[in-house]
Amino acid sequence: ETGVTQSPTHLIKTRGQQVTLRCSSQSGHNTVSWYQQALGQGPQFIFQYYREEENGRGNFPPRFSGLQFPNYSSELNVNALELDDSALYLCASTVQGFNDEQYFGPGTRLTVT
């Protein structure tokens, strides 16, 4: 158990729809990062939030957006879903940075049809 939870576990959406994925981090973890992991690939960095502000972004279009809340929860929103968005979405939290231990959630598996 890492103390990081994600919801929902699985989700099926249709192309063009919008989706919100949720992550609940451990108390005191000010930094949360979101990753997309396509089947058979390593996770790819989407963005990072630190104290409710976006702190960097990977090569993902603006239709991927996020929020972080004061209660250590966060959201990943994806608009105008495309078939290629089908993947496992992981959040990882830590106290501050990547020299600290990362705590991963179990992931949300999104299927876009």
Next chain:
Amino acid sequence: KNEVEQSPQNLTAQEGEFITINCSYSVGISALHWLQQHPGGGIVSLFMLSSGKKKHGRLIATINIQEKHSSLHITASHPRDSAVYICAVPDSFQGAQKLVFGQGTRLTINP
């Protein structure tokens, strides 16, 4: 941009064998992470190390900062060790520190 290479990509062994998984990276780092991912997706952090060696149960991780290389060893392997093992290193990208992941090593331990 840090690039991470793992070898082998796939490894099948018999129960009890000593396992070694290797990870090389291209840019100097302050810490390296070894992660375990079971079928179904969840990732667990096994080690974070910046020098020398760390041991946890049957798992041992070593790192050579000068050679930009790390290894993960499993002694007395067991079928429950079957998983994907991933190494990851920090990298700065547009002001954010992010993790760059290797492609993973799929380990299968047969009874």
